[in-house]
Amino acid sequence: YRIQEDETQLLQFLDSKFGKGQTNGPDFFYDPKYALRLCLKEKRMRACVRIYSMMSMHEEAVALALQVDPELAKAEADKVEDDEDLRKKLWLMIAKHVIEQEKGVKRENIRKAIAFLAETGDLLKIEDILPFFPDFVLIDDFKEEICKSLKDYNNQIEILKQEMNDATRGADNIRSDISALAQRYAVIDREEECGVCKRKILTAGALQQIGRGYTSMASMVPFYIFPCGHAFHAQCLIAHVTRCTSQSQAEYILNLQKQLSLLVSKAQKGTGGSGHDDPVTSTTSIDKLRSQLDDAVASECPFCGDLMIREISLPFIAPEEAEQMTSWEIRPQVSSAQKILPMTMSI
Structure with a gap:
């Protein structure tokens, strides 16, 4: 087909042997580079443009099509749909060629x-093509x-x-x-109980060290109230969070x-x-640590949040309660008056 003056059959052959779009098929059923060399040798330019396009060499395809x-060239430029920048670049190549090739009256050009x-839609604007005109254009x-x-x-x-303005209003909100x-x-009833120890939440004297932890109430808020209504010393x-969370998170909380x-x-x-420390610096550090501790233990209610879901994997009896569990075991007792008689059967 390459030696025929009419390229119609050659183009049909190139399209029919182009494998893209076929299931489990190769990209080409021929060597595109070899086919390109043959078409260039025989000056079959439309076929060369088609091969360039098939090889995704769109700039070369448009340059040759011009x-x-x-x-x-316009048809080749419109084939690029998923790359807006490349499509604009191709249309600029066409615009430059069209403007430079016009030899008619200036206003007609x-x-x-x-x-x-207008053909490019909204892709190109007047400022994109102005540099292609001579300086003397009014x-x-x-x-x-x-x-x-x-x-x-x-x-x-x-x-x-x-x-x-919308972003500013959003920031203000x-x-x-x-x-x-x-x-x-939040308003707390004086009979409100701690969700863990069941003692009154406002009774400071009822606070005691529970579980593992470094205890110092002077450095902490006395209790936490969550929007759901649960309250905790x-x-x-x-103690509850460190017992139910991961080991690394528990160590982080206790360290804070x-x-x-x-x-x-x-x-x-x-x-x-x-002391010689700056009180302002000390206060800032304390506030920072308190904020970090609050985020670690009170980011969500332990009874209503993800922590409660993660507790499914925990045993009902904690390891430290094993001794107490043993004390509740029921052991059978045999009195000395009871005798165990062997059972015999006679036929």
Whole structure:
């Protein structure tokens, strides 16, 4: 087919032997590079454009198509759908060629260029093709298109302004929510009980060290109240969370608690006149540790959050309660008066 003047049959052959789109088929049923060399040798340019396109060499395909037919180049440029930047680059190549090849009246060339812009849809704008015109072209010839482009930009600016205003209002709303959250409070009945130890939540004397932990109530809030209504003594909550969470998270919580207790103790000694640490720095460090501890143990209610779900894998009897469980075992007792008689059978 390559030696025939009419390339129709050659193009049909190239398309029919192009394997893309066939299930489990090769990309080509022929060597595309060899076919390209043969077509270039015989100057079958449309076939070369088709092979370049099949090999995803779109820039080469458009550049060669411009030497044959600008309409063919436009068709090749439109084949690129998933890469907007490449598609724009190809259309700019076509625009430059069209503008530089026009030899007619200047105003007629400008009208053709503007008509060409319409073919690209919204892909190219007047400012994209202005560099391709000679310097002596009057701007009046592009007045209508420039005004249209400026109007489009103004519309985009207004949209951006609206988005910025929406973002600003959203930020203000978030700041208001944060401020309201910091001032939120809960009313506690004096008979309210701790969810862990079942003692009254407002009875400070009932607090005691439970489970593992580094205990120092002076460095902590006395209790935690969650939006769901559950309340816990601080030490009870820490003991419960460290018992039910992972080993690494438990160690992290206990380490925070210890650091906080030591910092508070150090700050209290410093207020007595013998310390040299900056009180502002100490207060900042204490507040930071308290915030980290709050995030670690009170980010969610242990009875309503994910922690309760993870407790499914925990045994009902904790290892430290094994001795107590043993004390409840029922053992059979045999009195000395009872005798075990052998059972015999007679036939």
